[in-house]
Structure formats: structure tokens, C-alpha cells
Amino acid sequence: MTDQESPLRQRTKAYALRIIKLYSALPKTTEAQVLGRQLLRSGTSVGANYREGYRARSDAEMAAKFSICIQELDETAYWIELLVESGLVSEPLLAPLLDETSQLIAMFTSAVRKLRGKGSAQKP
Numbered sequence: 001m002t003d004q005e006s007p008l009r010q011r012t013k014a015y016a017l018r019i020i021k022l023y024s025a026l027p028k029t030t031e032a033q034v035l036g037r038q039l040l041r042s043g044t045s046v047g048a049n050y051r052e053g054y055r056a057r058s059d060a061e062m063a064a065k066f067s068i069c070i071q072e073l074d075e076t077a078y079w080i081e082l083l084v085e086s087g088l089v090s091e092p093l094l095a096p097l098l099d100e101t102s103q104l105i106a107m108f109t110s111a112v113r114k115l116r117g118k119g120s121a122q123k124p
Contacts, residue, residue, distance in 0.1 A: 006054065008107065012047035012069075015104065018097055019043030019076070022089075032088045039079035042072045046104065063115040069108045077101045 023040045026032040046069050053065025080098050083089045 008050055009047070009054070011104065012050045015100060016044040016047045018100070022097065027088060029088070031086065032083070035079055035082055035086075035088070039076060039083070042075040042079065045072045046076070059115045063112045066108050066112045066115070070105055070112070073101050073105045073108070
């Protein structure tokens with residue numbers, strides 16, 4: 001399977017586009033924009049780190065990049081939680097995005113475990 005066909009490549013790009021749309025729809029208050037910029041940075045970096053990891057020269061390098069994806073996704077979840085808990089965005093609007101965040105974390109966690117547990121794992 002080529003990187004172009006990878007379901008993770010497609011999902012991380014779609015995820016970034018959802019983050020961009022969310023940022024664009026946020027209220028123009030200072031609080032929402034500050035949180036939104038953080039969300040935008042962490043949420044869009046997932047796909048970029050995935051692509052870098054996919055092109056890694058070794059399983060260890062791929063695992064390191066995918067670990068960064070996990071960190072960025074966890075940070076993104078934090079910003080989403082703050083948007084909801086601060087009352088800036090209603091929970092039902094962000095629940096699907098938070099669910100996708102959790103699913104991506106699980107996928108990358110599984111990939112990292114496989115990469116660290118086996119000498120040469122197939123690329124996810």
C-alpha cells in the first residue's frame with residue numbers, strides 16, 4: 001500500500017480540515033481565538049507528522065514521529081475540552097470531533113506498540 005492510499009493519511013488530512021473549519025466558525029472573542037489558534041496548530045500538525053513518520057528510515061524513527069502524533073492529538077483533545085467546558089462551543093457540536101480524536105489516538109498507539117514490539121512491522 002502506498003502512502004497515498006493509506007487510510008491514516010486520508011483520516012489525518014480530513015481531521016485537519018475539520019479543525020480548520022472549527023477554527024473558522026469559532027466566536028471572534030479573544031478567548032475563543034486564543035484557544036482556537038492552539039487547536040489549529042496541534043490539530044493540523046497530526047497529518048504532517050504522520051507523513052513524516054510514514055517516510056521514516058527506520059521503525060524507531062517512525063515510532064517517534066507517530067508518538068508525536070499521539071501527543072498532538074492529546075493536546076488537541078485538551079483544547080476541545082476547554083472550548084466546551086468554558087461554554088464557548090456546545091458539547092454536541094464537538095462530540096464527533098472528540099470521538100475522532102480518541103479513535104486516532106488509539107490507532108497511533110497501536111501502531112507505535114507494533115513498531116516498538118517488532119523489528120520490521122508493516123507500515124500502517
